[in-house]
Structure formats: structure tokens, C-alpha cells
Amino acid sequence: MSKYLTAFVAASTFMLAGAAHAADKPVYAPPAKWVQVAEIPAPPADDQAPATQLLLDDNQSLHDAAGSAYYNRRVVKILRSEGLQGGSRNLTWDPERETVTLHSLAIIRDGQRIDLLKDGKDVLVLRREKNLERAMLDGRMTASIQLNDLQVGDTVDWAYTQERRDPVVGGRTNDFERMGWSGIAGRYRVRLLWDDVTPLTWKTTTAFPEPKLSKTGRMHELLVDLSAAAAPKMPVGAPVRFARVGELQATTYRGWEDVSARMAPLYAKAAILAPDSPLRAEIAAIAAANPDAKTRAFAALKLVEDKTRYLFLGMGEGGYRPAAADQTWSRRFGDCKGKTVLLMAILRELGVEAEPVMVMTLGPDGLDQRVPAAAQFNHVLVRARIDGKSYWLDGTRNGDRGGLDTLEPPAWRWGLPVRAAGASLESIEQPPLSKPEAEGVMRIDASAGLDKPASVRVALTLRGDKGLVLARMLEVAPRADLDRQFKQSFSAAYGWITLDRIEWSVSDLGETTMTMVGTAEMEWRLNDDLGVREWRKPGSGAGQPTLFPRREPGPNVDAPYVTPFPTYTVTTTEVVLPNRGAGFTVKGPTFDGRIANDQVRQLAEVKDGVARFVDSARSLGREIPAAEAEAVNRVRRQMSEQAQIVRAPKGA
Secondary structure, three states: OOHHHHHHHHHHHHHHHHHHOOOOOOEEOOOOOOOOOOOOOOOOOOOOOOOEEEEEEEEEEEEEOOEEEEEEEEEEEEOOHHHHHOOEEEEEEOOOOEEEEEEEEEEEEOOEEEEOOHHHOOOEEEEOOOOHHHOEEOOOEEEEEEOOOOOOOOEEEEEEEEEEOOHHHOOOOEEEEEOOOOOEEEEEEEEEEEEOOOOOEEEEOOOOOOOEEEEEOOEEEEEEEEEEEEOOOOOOOOOHHHHOOOEEEEEOOOOHHHHHHHHHHHHHHHOOOOOOOOHHHHHHHHHHHOOOHHHHHHHHHHHHHHHOEEOEEOOOOOOOOOOOHHHHHHHOEEOHHHHHHHHHHHHHHOOOEEEEEEEOOOOOOOHHHOOOOHHHOOEEEEEEEEOOEEEEEOOOOOOOOOOHHHOOOOOOOEEEEOOOOOOOOEEOOOOOOOOOOEEEEEEEEOOOOOOOOEEEEEEEEEOHHHHHHHHHHHHHOOHHHHHHHHHHHHHHHOOOEEEEEEEEEEOOOOOEEEEEEEEEOOOOEEEOOOOEEEEEOOOOOOOOOOOOOOOOOOOOOOOOEEOOOOOEEEEEEEEEOHHHHOOOEEEOOOEEEEEOOEEEEEEEEEEOOEEEEEEEEEEOOOEEOHHHHHHHHHHHHHHHOOOOEEEOOOOO
16 A cells, blocks of 8 residues: 555544544644645745735645545735734634644744644634624634734744534535735645545636646545745626636535435425424415415415524534424524425425525626535525426515515526436526616706795605515614614715605505605706806716726636626606796706616606606626727716706796
8 A cells, every 4th residue: 555545544534533523622733644744935025025925825635435624724924013913813613514623823933933822722712603693503613812922023824624524415525725815925735635436526717727636546636836926816897707716626526416416305304294283284274365376385485484584503414404394383483494495395285396496695606617516505495386487485585575476586696406316507597677676756846936945755666675675674663763864864965955754655566665755955056158047966967987997917807897787777857847947958968778788768858847857777687798898988987977957048
């Protein structure tokens, strides 16, 4: 047996033993034999070095059928006083699935090594629920060590190994490395080890160095080892799939089908109701009150939304294994997994075809280009199929109204159905909005004269999720507090309007309308060149920042630019004029067409004694080619510099 294979077997045994005794405290020991401990390199030449200079960024990992071990070492040198702010080291882990071994934390000063670990004497270990205010409990532990007496010129050496073994997913795991430092690093190393029976696959993104592959016996090694290395910079304004530069991903999952199939039995088992389940009475009531599948499915969604609150439980096996439907119902709370299972159980009893679908809510663009792994997802919801159409039901939401047809497809781009036979990633199609999500009408009555107070009525209607959020606020907050908050916010942007009262209404479809009534101080100033008085809508013609900033040279510099999608807004300003508008004119941008991905309509007119300005923009796509960015910037800039003006006749 070669020395490499011997080291691998020994290390695997070490991993299994550690995982079997996962604990809530770190272990203090040297690195395992499979780790190649590096010498600390000399500081690289860098005349623009940051306050904290990276000397060594060393990342090594060992993967087998039981799980993975990740060795990490960071050595930095404090060059200026600003670098002293990072005066602690923290490490977080899951005590149910992970063990942590701290190897070293030391200050090197004048050639002398000052040990700060001291076998844990000064290490503070605590359970810190960082997302408690978001109703999330994950049970993770944090070890924190303060760097006492840290001084400019010191070198800090910090190394540890984190081992992970999760039997819920059969020991499958993944690895992720990214070149993400400032300045020049003295040495950057990535080293992955695995044996023949471990199905590890890997891929890199743009600007990550080409790895060197080798094999000794049954041992595979992937290696990237650089000196005086600079990290690539992501292109500004690019979609996530282009912004992820300088990355390496690896996985021991065999494909997306493997991820899907491993989750399927967990959800199938949890969705089985007991014969005497209290839910059966609720299901019978829904079936009796709703004759068709669509109304039944929506009633089921409302039951889960309204009768169970959200609480994420990641302790124990809660990271991937959902709580049973009956358990979630009995305790009246659950996370996305628990609520999905609860909804699945109800829909199945109602005869509605449905399945769980896992999604990534943070930067989902380009998920199809990443390696398959359960860690690529952070949320799960239900897809119901009725009459050949898909409906997306998310039990963690609140306040949905109006039936299934009011539910928009989620914005998360990709979904992985959870099926016993496995499934591939599927694209989630999200069409442009058919109605404005925000529609505002400001009507100013200046008919009494230019120098008279003008009454104002502003109606703002929010639809979709924006409307539901505002409707939810109306349900939980005192109306007086909301009125106060919105009056103050409104006055910051419209100081020339004094609000007297605010009225609220919510439709059965979840459209929320806020109507504000007050008085405007309109400044009709004399235009000396024309000899007439005119009112310029405050804020119009002020220009706007560049939508798509120019990119500096670097990887993916020709990547497209992201545009907001889906969006649809319409704002209308109306001024009721004196003398039925006789002799009054308007000036402002007039346009009806497409600019980049936006269908834009701008109108300036006087009609029936009313001066009217309309601004409408509806997004039709997510990206534009980089080659079109400058032209779009130019057009948008020119349009934003055109003021909206009402001009009175001479002598008015």
C-alpha cells in the first residue's frame, strides 16, 4: 500500500471517528496526516497592499463515502493600524453533523511565535442564534478567540479543520473555493483528495486557474498552487452566473437526480397522516366547501399560511429532514420543509396532484451551471398541477388572496422537483407583469388660481407581493402609527405638499390602495425668456445616475447587464387648471416604445382643462447585451433631463 493511500485510509478513519463523536466543543490537535502543512511565505511585493496583507490562503479537503474534511489556514500580516480592527477569529459549526479541530492561532512577532489557543483556555464557545429575529433556529455553535495585544507588524497564523458527515444525505457532500481577497496573496493553494470509490466531480468558473490532476494508487488529487496571486474582480452589473469569477466547485453527488431521489423518501414519509389525524377534519371541511380542485388547493394553502407560523428548525436532522405533517399541525409552527409537507399531505387527501420543489432564493441565476448538491438549495415549496397548469404554493407566505390565479410564479429561476425516481433541474418561467405592481395618481386642483392653495389627492395602489406586504402591515400595526410613518416619509420626498389625512383600502385580490389628501404649495415662477409663469414638477428634469456603469478590464467584461424584472410601474400627475385650461401649455418628454428591456410610455398633454403627465415602464426581460449599455444610458439620461412643466398664458 502506497504512503498516499495509507494516509488516505488513516485520515478516513479519523474522519469517521470524529463524526461519530460530533460535539459542541472544538478539539485541539495538529492537522491530520493527509494535510500538507505549508511554510509561511515572505510578504509579496505589493505597493498598494491593503492594511491586512494575505500571506497564505491554504484550502485542502478530503472526501470519501462518509463525508468530507476541510482544512483551512489563513496567515495575514498587519501592515497598518486599520488592520487591527480584525482583532478576533470566529468559527461556526453544526454540532450534530460536524466536528471542529483547532490547530493553531498564533501571533508571530520578531521571529517569536505567541500561542493564543492555549488548548482552549481563552476560547469562548457559545450557541449563537444569528437569525433568531427571523424565526430561525439552527443550533450552530461558535468558537470565538480574541487576538490579545495585536500590533502593527504582527503576523497572524490561523488554522483549523472542519469535518462533516451527514447520514441523512448518505454522506454526500460538496466543496467550494473562491479567490476573494484584496491585493496580492503570497501563496494561494487549493488541494482536493478523493479515492476511486468516491464519485467526486468538479468544475471551475472564469478566471480560476487550471487545476493540475494526478493519481497515486487509488488516490486522486486536484491541485492549484499559486504564488503572488491576485484575485479576479467580478464585472459590475453582470448577472450572477457571470459575476461568479475565480471559483471552484466540487461535489460527491452523482447528479441533480441523485439530490432529488435522496430527498424524496424524507418528504414522502413525513407527508403520511395518522388514521386519527386532527387534520382529517380540516380536510373534510375544505372538500365540502369547495367543489373544484383550484378552490380546494387555495383553501389548503390558506389553512397552512394562516394556522401555522414560520419557524426554521435546523437542529439535529432538521437541516434536510422535514418534520411530519401531523407534528407541524399539532405544534402550529414549521419551517419551509414542514409547511411544504403539511400542504402536500392536505392536497393529496383532496385529490390534487402536487410535488415538493427545492429552490435557491439567493442568487439563483446560473444554478444550472453549478455542481449538483443539496447545499445549492435553501428553500422548498409546492408545485400543484391542475388542468395542465402549474401553480406555485408557498406555505411560508402570509396573506395570499384572490385564488390560485393571483399567485405569480416565484422569481427563483430554477427548481428541483423531489421525486423517488430523481429529477433534473427545471426552469421556472416568470412572465412579464400584466398589471402595474405600483400605480400612482397625483391630482392637484389649481383651478382656483395660480396663487391660491391647491388641494391634492394622491392615490397609490400596490399589487402582487408589494400589495400583500402593505396589507399585512395594516393588519398588525396600529393605523395611527402607519399614518404617522407614511406622512413623515412622504414629506421627505414631497415637502411642498402638506398631508391632512390618509385612507386605506384592501381589495379581495390583495390590491392595497393608500389615498392621501392634503394641500400643495405650487410655485408658479416667471420664465423671463418667455414672459410667462410656469410650474415645474418638483424632481423632474433632475437627471438620473447612469444605469449601466462602464466596466474596467477583467474577466467576463462583455457579460450582459442585469435589468430589473419583472417590474411594472405607472405614475400620473394631473393639474386641474384655472379657466378650464384656456391658454395653458405643457412641456415634457413624450415617448411610446421600447428602451432596452422596458416598454416605456411618457405623455405630456393638456386635455379637458387638465395638464397631465404620465410615466409608465414595464420590464420585458432580465438582461441586455453589454454592447447596448452605452446607448441605453444616453437615451435614459436625455429623457430624465427633460422637466415636466405647465405654462400659464401671458398675463395669468
